[in-house]
Amino acid sequence: MMLDPPQKGDEIGNEYALELKGVSKQFGALNALSDINIRIKPGERRAVLGSNGAGKTTLFNCITGDFPPSAGKVLFFGEDVTEFPAHERIRRGLRRTYQISLLFNGLSVHDNVYLACRGVSRGRFSLRRPHPGDALVQAADGLIAIANLENVRDVMVSDLSYGQQRQLEIALALAGAPRLVLLDEPAAGLSPSERKELISILNRLPEHMGYVIIEHDMDVALRVADRVTMMHNGRIFKEGTPQEIENDPEVQALYLGGGHE
């Protein structure tokens, strides 16, 4: 794995937002991830591509601590977080969305986002009910606006459309001050217009906020990412700019031409 040439973000003490060193994950005899090395700079937008079962979601789970890797190290802004439980990583500015929405179906959109804001602020054990002027309530409203969900603010999650649920997933991941957001196939199953809306939400995010997006659709990936990582069978197969990846004959043979195996 070659070192990335110095680029934007390097001025912050040569520190990577995320660095994986030899991360592996076994499920029984299955090597879901083998010796993954990735470096992502602060503010970078990275797409992860790969066929079904390539290990993309598993990679996210190891990064966020949903479960620990079998081997290797995870560094978040230079800090070794490999042994940290998930919530400690989140409090350091890591966020994620889930491929299959994990939302609170019995709560309103606003209460979902409020929970997310509360989780990364102080007073997680508070017994005082918030009033409408509460900073967290307003923060939640801000995120609802970013995710274009104002008109369903008080609707129960179970009554949302699929696309709205996916947007809510993103709103939850933007709570607090995220430094790196992992988006697991946010565009999957969306209609073309919902897809457009998603891309515009991503493109409007502040520049310092990096993200890693798993995306099957090459066209979407190319429009929202600075760099692309291709995964195959639990390994990193290629890494480069969107153009390099798109024009790579091996990638074309394996992924673009050959379709999903």
Next chain:
Amino acid sequence: MAQSDMNTSDTTRPDRSARLGGLIRQIPTRVWVVGFFLLLVPSFTGGFVQYQIFGWAFVLGLIALSLMFLGGYGGMVSLVQMTVAAVAGYSVAIFGTSGVSEISMGWPWYVAVIMAIVMGTLFCVATGALAVRTEGIYTIMITLAIASAFFYFTRQNYTVFNGFTGFNRVLPPPVFGIDWRAPTPFYYLSLFCAAAGYFAVLYVSRSPFGLVLQGVRDNPRRMAALGYSVNAHRIAAYAFSGVLASIGGILLVWSNGQISPGTASIGPVIDILVIAVIGGINRPIGAFIGALVYVLLRTYSLDFLEALNLSGERFKLLVGLGFLIIVYWSPDGICGLWERFGPKLKPRSARGREPGREPGREPGREPGREPEGGNDA
């Protein structure tokens, strides 16, 4: 998690008195009605009903309420609540006064009471710290194991727990010159504690902490991914439930006048779960309804059974049958029955909005919880 009562979006004015007024206005009429009725009960009942029926039901209800809080809002079925009550009960006897003067330290009653609540809560937190790493059936098993270990330990330990005999003459202090064991004073004392516990649970369940706890119940993995320490919130829930159970335990000892290992033997430990389930484990009021039904069955089934020429011992059979019927017909207990048939009797019944959850969800079984983090797909 259908708990939308926290209502971060409601428009109560921020100033305090208005908020208090708002809180009072939120109390539904039926609660006022029940409250006034309970206040008046001593005016038309005798000492037996006040003490043996209502007093006992309030006390057992308070202990069952602590189980309900953990089970209904936290998704953790803990069988250790009666044991927590017994720890508090023993503590009043040990730190305060009793007939066993060699062991009892004779500290002033208020110190003994505070120590009892502290000891009970610590015991509950310690149990919680062990139990929160388990789930579902394993939580039940580990808490049951702790409960039976405590039972056998108290039976064998004579230096602190006075073994098989336990402590007698553990009496409430004559504060204000009142004999708090007399039926009417005890009725009001236990009613006050039960009501305080009930409203405390309601308040906590609608606070941000309560909302988070219900989030942890329904979807622990997601809560961790939002920055919450799942275990810390569960342990905090054990602490709160420990306070409730401890207060119940102190009242229990005062009303019995004694405590011995039998107070927290396996039978009573399970009875608390039965009470909570019969009443409806998803609503705070269910604990008290269950306790009242249990106490009524326990008190009157004797006469009933003897009238049928059956042994009075069979009352357990009746309780068990009732339990079976309720669990079979209405997993939400008597409250669930009310919810199902109440609206038919009364069109605009305020349908229980208490700690709602999706129908059909059993406590202690969280769909969002997978072994080893699991995968999304």
